[in-house]
Amino acid sequence: MYETVIGMEVHVELQTRSKMFCGCSADHFQVAANRHICPVCTSHPGSLPVMNGRAVELAAMTGIALHCQVNPHSVFARKNYVYPDLPKGYQVSQYELPLCSDGWVEITVEGQTKRIGVVRVHLEEDTGKLIHSGGSSLIDYNRAGVPLMEIVSDSSIRSAEEAYQYLLKIRQIVRYLSASTGDMEKGAMRCEANISVREAGAAAYGTKVEVKNLNSFRAVRNAVDYETRRQIALIETGGTVRQVTVGWDEPSGTTREQRSKESSEDYRYFPEPDLLAINLDEKWIQARQAELPELPEPLTARLEAEYGLRRQDVALLTEDREIAAFFEAVVQHPGTDPRQAANWITGELFRRLKQDNTDIGATKVTPAALADLIALVAGGSINQNVARDVLGILWAEGGSASAVVESRGLAQISDTGELDSVVAEVIATHEEVVERIRQGNPKPLQFLMGQVMQATRGKANPQTVTELLKRQLGLE
Numbered sequence: 001m002y003e004t005v006i007g008m009e010v011h012v013e014l015q016t017r018s019k020m021f022c023g024c025s026a027d028h029f030q031v032a033a034n035r036h037i038c039p040v041c042t043s044h045p046g047s048l049p050v051m052n053g054r055a056v057e058l059a060a061m062t063g064i065a066l067h068c069q070v071n072p073h074s075v076f077a078r079k080n081y082v083y084p085d086l087p088k089g090y091q092v093s094q095y096e097l098p099l100c101s102d103g104w105v106e107i108t109v110e111g112q113t114k115r116i117g118v119v120r121v122h123l124e125e126d127t128g129k130l131i132h133s134g135g136s137s138l139i140d141y142n143r144a145g146v147p148l149m150e151i152v153s154d155s156s157i158r159s160a161e162e163a164y165q166y167l168l169k170i171r172q173i174v175r176y177l178s179a180s181t182g183d184m185e186k187g188a189m190r191c192e193a194n195i196s197v198r199e200a201g202a203a204a205y206g207t208k209v210e211v212k213n214l215n216s217f218r219a220v221r222n223a224v225d226y227e228t229r230r231q232i233a234l235i236e237t238g239g240t241v242r243q244v245t246v247g248w249d250e251p252s253g254t255t256r257e258q259r260s261k262e263s264s265e266d267y268r269y270f271p272e273p274d275l276l277a278i279n280l281d282e283k284w285i286q287a288r289q290a291e292l293p294e295l296p297e298p299l300t301a302r303l304e305a306e307y308g309l310r311r312q313d314v315a316l317l318t319e320d321r322e323i324a325a326f327f328e329a330v331v332q333h334p335g336t337d338p339r340q341a342a343n344w345i346t347g348e349l350f351r352r353l354k355q356d357n358t359d360i361g362a363t364k365v366t367p368a369a370l371a372d373l374i375a376l377v378a379g380g381s382i383n384q385n386v387a388r389d390v391l392g393i394l395w396a397e398g399g400s401a402s403a404v405v406e407s408r409g410l411a412q413i414s415d416t417g418e419l420d421s422v423v424a425e426v427i428a429t430h431e432e433v434v435e436r437i438r439q440g441n442p443k444p445l446q447f448l449m450g451q452v453m454q455a456t457r458g459k460a461n462p463q464t465v466t467e468l469l470k471r472q473l474g475l476e
Contacts, residue, residue: 001199001200002197002198002199002200002228002232002235003158003197003198003199003200003201003202004158004159004195004196004197004224004228005155005157005158005195005196005197005198005205005206005208006155006157006158006159006162006163006193006194006195006224007152007153007154007155007157007193007194007208008151008152008153008157008163008166008167008191008192008193008194009150009151009152009153009191009192009193009194010150010151010152010153010167010170010189010190010191011126011148011149011150011189011190011191012062012148012149012150012151012170012174012179012180012182012188012189013026013126013146013147013148013149013180013181013187013188013189014026014054014055014058014059014146014147014148014149014179014180015058015178015179015180015181016052016054016055016058016147017054018052019036019041019052019125019145019146019147020049020051020052020055020092020123020124020125020126020145020146020147020148021040021041021049021050021051021052021092021125021145021275022038022040022041022049022050022145023038024036024037024038024040024041024145026146026147028129028140028142028143028146029186029187031142033131033138033140033142034140034141034142035142036142037141037142037144040145041087041141041144041145042087042141042144043087043088043089048274049092049272049274049275051076051275051276051278052147055123055147055149056099056123056278057288057291058147058149058177058179059099059100059121059122059123059149059179060099060100060280060285060288061177061179061288061291061292062100062121062149062151062173062174062177062179063099063100063103063121064100064285064288064289064292065173065176065177065292065295066100066103066104066105066118066121066151066173067103067104067105067118068100068101068102068103068118068120068121069100069101069102069103070099070100070280070285070288071097071098071099071100071101071280072279072280072281072282072285073097073277073278073279073280074094074097074098074099074122074277074278075094075096075097075271075272075277075278076092076093076094076123076271076272076275076277076278077092077093077094077095077096077269077270077271077272078090078091078092078093078269078270078271078272079091079092079093079095079124079267079269080267080268080269081266081267083127084130084137084139085127085128085129085130085139085141085144086127086128086144087128087141087144091124091125091127092124092125092272092275093122093123093124093125093150094122094123094124095122095269096269097277098120098121098122099121099122099123099278100120100121100122101119101120101121102117102118102119103117103118103121104116104117104118105118105166105169105170105173106169106297107162107165107166107168107169108165109159109161109162109165110161114156114162115156116153116154116156116157116162116166117153117154117156118151118152118153118154119152119153119154120150120151120152121149121150121151121152122149122150122152123147123148123149123150124148124149124150125144125145125146125147125148126143126144126145126146126147126148127143127144128140128141128142128143128144129142129143143187149174149179149180151170153166155194155205159224160220160221160222160224160225160228161221163193163220163221163224164217164220164221167191167217167220168217169296170182170189171184171189172296172319172320173295173296174189175320175321176293176295176296176321177292177293184215184216184217185215185216187215190214190215191214191220192210192211192212192214193210193211193214193220193223193224193227194208194209194210194211195208195209195210195211195224195227195228195231196208196209196231196241197228197231197232197235197241206231206241207240207241207242207243208243209227209231209241209242209243209244209245209246209255210244210245210246211223211224211227211246211247211248211255212245212246212247212248212258213247213248213249213250214248219248219250222248222253223248223255226253226254226255227246227255230255242260243260244257244258244259244260245257245258245259245260246258293321296318299318299324300314300315300318303317303318303324303327307331307338307339307342308338308339309338309339309342313339313342313343313346314342316346316350317342317345317346320360322359322360322361323345323360326345326360326367327341327342327345329367329368330345330367330370330371330374331371332367333367333368333371333372333375335375335378336371336374336375337374337378340374340377340378341370341371341374344370344373344374344391345370348388348391349363349365349370349391352391352395363395364394364395364396364397364398365391365394365395365398366398368400369394369398369399369400369401370391370394370401372400372401372402373387373390373391373394373401376390376401376402376405380461381405381411382405382410382411383460383461383462385453386405386410389410390404390405390410393408427448429451430447430448430451445470449462
């Protein structure tokens with residue numbers, strides 16, 4: 001039996017207007033190449049960096065949210081290695097004295113809660129981007145210098161599922177803080193996994209392999225599974241695991257060796273001489289603490305207690321801060337049933353959000369409109385089927401549910417006098433079905449119900465229709 005040992009390095013692009021050490025726009029997604037650059041981020045001789053204060057604030061807030069200590073004194077360093085998309089020939093990062101350290105995050109796997117240690121949260125600058133075209137490689141420096149926050153876990157992750165859940169939790173927290181979009185497809189969050197295996201119960205760690213190019217949650221899970229199997233197979237056939245850096249190849253579902261793994265000595269760190277140290281007093285740290293929104297874990301506990309919701313529903317509602325805020329805005333309307341609000345949001349609204357690939361903040365359905373819709377169903381003005389149609393109209397056009405129902409004549413028909421004739425006509429039209437019902441088979445009653453609903457364009461009150469059908473068929 002073997003045990004997998006995993007440590008994660010998560011790189012998060014911070015949502016700041018400008019880059020880490022210059023005034024260039026930090027926006028680089030779908031921007032024409034080399035439009036957001038200057039002498040500082042392209043490392044022209046004589047140019048000097050100036051620290052982005054907001055990036056420091058966002059990284060400190062993330063550290064606090066991850067239960068880290070925000071260190072009063074931290075220092076930037078030069079991390080020396082030569083990549084073609086790194087114009088300086090070194091990266092400005094933090095090493096011995098990071099901004100935050102000694103934190104933790106809790107994940108839940110198969111109903112069990114586990115605490116994963118966070119060794120450090122530090123700041124650095126992002127690199128540029130290589131674009132390979134034919135036999136040439138081009139460099140786009142728009143991304144060079146974008147503020148990057150690195151979150152380094154300890155080695156307590158033990159499976160692909162734990163790595164997956166850890167990454168989900170990190171993304172959830174940085175999104176709650178509005179520190180980053182956490183969008184892996186756009187490169188706003190990237191990660192590497194350091195993976196080793198050892199015999200179960202062994203104290204010594206195995207040789208670790210760093211897996212890069214993990215740009216999706218699916219890739220993280222699959223890469224950890226594959227690399228674990230590869231290392232175990234290698235050991236069992238008498239081979240030796242080498243300390244290397246490998247890339248994850250999504251099409252083949254395999255890892256491929258890129259280079260031997262560097263150690264900290266290879267990077268030849270030394271303090272960045274062009275930047276002052278970061279010195280933070282307790283008042284500044286407390287101000288960042290005060291900026292924190294209600295975080296996922298306390299919010300989850302409060303929604304469960306305050307609204308009596310199921311844990312699985314609360315987990316869905318709190319996955320995104322905007323979704324949770326939308327839910328609370330709905331239930332603030334008097335008389336709105338919290339469970340119905342949760343059902344509509346996690347059901348029909350989620351389906352439409354996924355279908356249109358959009359966010360809750362961009363929809364035309366307002367919390368007031370959804371509360372109105374729930375009230376119309378609860379009051380018997382419309383049935384569930386019509387309510388779904390009304391939501392579709394609200395999704396496309398906006399407005400209020402009551403106005404849509406009134407303007408389109410969608411109000412539920414509950415008047416027995418009006419429905420009596422419709423039911424009688426349906427019974428007369430389907431004599432064979434009626435005969436089967438009278439012979440003791442109740443199942444075709446649903447068919448007659450459907451015919452009445454069709455004749456009334458879905459507006460008939462189902463309960464009233466059922467009562468009338470039974471009365472006219474002599475089943476009462």
